[in-house]
Amino acid sequence: MTDRLVSKAATMEIPIHGNGDSRRLPEDDGLEQDLQQVMVSGPNLNETSIVSGGYGGTAEGIIPTSSLKGQRPGSSLHHPHPNPALTGEEAARGIAVEKFDIVKKWGINTYKCTKQLLSERFGRGSRTVDLELETQIELLRDTKRKYECVLGLARALTSHFYSLVQTQHALADAFSDLSQKSPELQEEFGYNAETQKLLCKNGETLLGAVNFFVSSINTLVNKTMEDTLMTVKHYETARLEYDAYRTDLEELNLGPRDAGTLCRLDAAQANFQAHRVKYEKLRGDVAVKLKFLEENKVKVMHKQLLLFHNAISAYFAGNQQQLEQSLKQFSVKLRSPGADKPSWLEEQ
Numbered sequence: 608m609t610d611r612l613v614s615k616a617a618t619m620e621i622p623i624h625g626n627g628d629s630r631r632l633p634e635d636d637g638l639e640q641d642l643q644q645v646m647v648s649g650p651n652l653n654e655t656s657i658v659s660g661g662y663g664g665t666a667e668g669i670i671p672t673s674s675l676k677g678q679r680p681g682s683s684l685h686h687p688h689p690n691p692a693l694t695g696e697e698a699a700r701g702i703a704v705e706k707f708d709i710v711k712k713w714g715i716n717t718y719k720c721t722k723q724l725l726s727e728r729f730g731r732g733s734r735t736v737d738l739e740l741e742t743q744i745e746l747l748r749d750t751k752r753k754y755e756c757v758l759g760l761a762r763a764l765t766s767h768f769y770s771l772v773q774t775q776h777a778l779a780d781a782f783s784d785l786s787q788k789s790p791e792l793q794e795e796f797g798y799n800a801e802t803q804k805l806l807c808k809n810g811e812t813l814l815g816a817v818n819f820f821v822s823s824i825n826t827l828v829n830k831t832m833e834d835t836l837m838t839v840k841h842y843e844t845a846r847l848e849y850d851a852y853r854t855d856l857e858e859l860n861l862g863p864r865d866a867g868t869l870c871r872l873d874a875a876q877a878n879f880q881a882h883r884v885k886y887e888k889l890r891g892d893v894a895v896k897l898k899f900l901e902e903n904k905v906k907v908m909h910k911q912l913l914l915f916h917n918a919i920s921a922y923f924a925g926n927q928q929q930l931e932q933s934l935k936q937f938s939v940k941l942r943s944p945g946a947d948k949p950s951w952l953e954e955q
Contacts, residue, residue, distance in 0.1 A: 772810035779803035816918035
């Protein structure tokens with residue numbers, strides 16, 4: 608029955624033998640990180656209901672707080688003269704009971720997930736694998752690492768080139784000053800000052816293009832890709848929980864069928880179904896996000912790589928007109944000379 612539930616066209620259970628599955632995940636650092644991820648989500652104790660009946664209260668004894676606020680003295684036949692101190696004590700007990708129940712459920716879930724994770728890592732269990740989806744996820748992680756490298760190099764280029772432009776600006780001022788104070792070399796100092804001023808102006812234009820490139824890559828890497836990877840993390844957690852409750856259900860199915868076991872089996876079946884729904888929903892969410900991310904990445908990088916190439920080529924060819932045209936083509940706008948940050952990127 609369980610095998611029929613978990614069998615999907617793109618999903619299958621891969622048994623793990625010996626030192627792990629065929630994909631060979633890092634066992635030490637990876638295991639520690641996964642255990643931390645399992646343990647990090649503690650129970651939410653901020654919202655509770657009031658439970659009557661003290662520590663022995665059941666689910667049927669949960670009373671909404673709003674109904675207690677609206678209750679009038681003497682409205683109950685059983686308690687015509689309620690004791691405020693006693694009612695407050697019962698309310699506090701009820702809150703404690705509910706918080707304890709939340710912690711208990713979280714502890715059981717954490718135990719099952721940790722057991723499943725260790726079972727997978729040490730080759731004593733199986734995990735559900737969507738091969739196509741997980742290949743796309745690994746490709747995304749590798750792409751993000753490479754784009755982070757490009758982003759770091761582009762930022763370094765911006766920093767170095769900004770220093771160069773500032774040096775050219777200072778050199779132009781020095782040449783101009785010497786041109787006025789050295790009559791015998793006025794012409795030589797003069798045209799060197801003009802050359803440095805022109806290089807400085809073109810350099811500021813190029814800085815605008817490079818900063819636009821850096822800003823766009825940063826958004827793609829640290830916002831768009833990171834958002835998709837956050838959904839991937841939720842999916843991987845749901846996958847672990849799904850396999851944990853699947854394994855629990857399979858173990859109960861292999862045990863004796865007495866009255867107690869049948870009751871536990873029904874509960875395990877319900878938990879398994881709930882985690883299966885959650886897992887399949889997140890798997891669908893990841894697939895959709897990966898598709899849209901790929902389309903967005905191609906669109907953004909096509910524009911940014913053209914801008915970067917055209918601007919760099921025009922600058923080092925000394926073609927000022929083509930350099931300015933490149934910025935207009937991609938709607939890159941430079942700040943005016945009187946702005947707080949000279950020549951930094953301002954996107955329309």
